[in-house]
Amino acid sequence: MHSTAIALIQLGAVFFGLGLLGRIAWRIGISPIPLYLIGGLAFGHGGFVPLSGIEEFAHIASEIGVILLLLLLGLEYSAAELMTGLKRSWTAGVLDIVLNAAPGAIVGLLLGWGPVGALAMAGVTYISSSGIIAKVLGDLGRLGNRETPVVLSVLVFEDLAMAVYLPILTAVLAGVSFLGGLSAVGISLAAITIVLLIALKYGRFVSAIVDSPDAEVFLLKLLGSALLVAGIASQLQVSAAVGAFLLGIAISGSTAENATRMLEPLRDLFAAMFFVVFGLNTDPASIPPVLGLAVALAVVTTATKVATGWWAAKRQGIAKLGRARAGAALVARGEFSIVIASLTVASGAVDGRLAALATAYVLLMAILGPVAARIVEPLAKLGAVWGWDHVVGVRVFNHMMAPRRCSPAS
């Protein structure tokens, strides 16, 4: 009984502390993810207060956090949106992969982590954080802007790319030989194709299985099916995250929308736990040695994302200021980079320093992204004043709106 009391007090303190961190984060207009990571780092190896008695719960909670993060990523876009997104933005999507996966892959190779490490790092630097980006665009009142559909279609493409990338990564991490790896890749591609076909043709059946007019029943069925699918996927050597993700893609239509609404608070709760646990398992002392590299990577991949957004917006006939906004909007990396790093480190197939590098990198990018989105306009206008381009006149009107207060969405 006594230990239960201690565990409850600890858990309560952790969640309350995270709540405060989240509040601070949105107040200053950044995502709470870096603060959660820092919180985890602070409590980790020889941190201030060693947490005891809740490790098991924290571990399971963080697993559920990953499952929910990816389930909701899969739910985010309907199969039809994925298909039209693929048709409309594949050129920008391919450019996005080339420009943003390359820096990570190169760093992975330079550090001697081999092709597997390169593949993992490529994912870490490639995938933008749709959660942070959607939130920042909303806060800045840019959802009605003409360049916003361009940004969103790039995110849709990244979502699809993740659907292909994650199974491949997990197959490679599972230590399959090159030949076995090829067949694993083939199997995972086949799985993706089947899931997409099911989603497009029979999504309503999958949706009908989990759907229920009663909120309580719906929630239980949803969570139950997500954990079941994730567990089975995990058993089949595809990771739990991938299973949840594919289930999310298969659920479609209004069911998907209701499911998203229903699961968002749960996701925020468990995902926060996931970031903390990731921080807990990362030794703070391992960060300084990779910090220089993380900064270099941050600078390069900021530039490459801006270039991606700029080019994609230009193709849609957006003016220069809008192109700059689209580019800056895409900069933020966050939850999915950490998910990739956590999968990689958990497999033990890659040097443990990858976790430190990914942590440092996401800390930088999750802060830099929202900041870049905010300051891009004043910067671009300054550029205009200094004669870098002559598209926009100077406005005294300061466009940096204060972010609205809302619940932290990790």
Added chain:
Amino acid sequence: MNVEVTPLPGIGTRQDFMIRSGRRIGVITYRDGKFELIVSSKEDPDDCSASIPLSTTEAGTLAGLLGAPQLVAQLRDEHSDIAGISTKQFPIVPGSVFDGRTLGETELRTRTGASIVAVVRAGAVSPSPRPDFVFVGGDLVVVVGTVDGLQQTADILGGG
């Protein structure tokens, strides 16, 4: 009007159109049914100078406010083939004589021959209001009558 519909994957849809001054005006409909009114900025047509979140009720009210002139125009059209008759709208100024009094008390028909065909309040239209209809400041009263009648109506409703 050419209304452009743009899907916003993961968020909802944007519907907007160009107005004469070169701005885009439109509405973002979120998946969860929220609305946002958007107005593009003058200097940068790609950008929005305002995006205002509206609840369903607020959106409906705004639509009504904007729709009132159209209602009057419609009534005017309907009466346009009758010579000498026109339609006008008069506001009940808050705190004026008829703010809080009934339609019957204006004795409008007796005094001017014009008749009140509708009252628009907060965007909602009350067609053919009865004599016991109570005016509230801010109401728009839609009146049909002769030019003379409407002139007198303006005097009565404006100053009583």
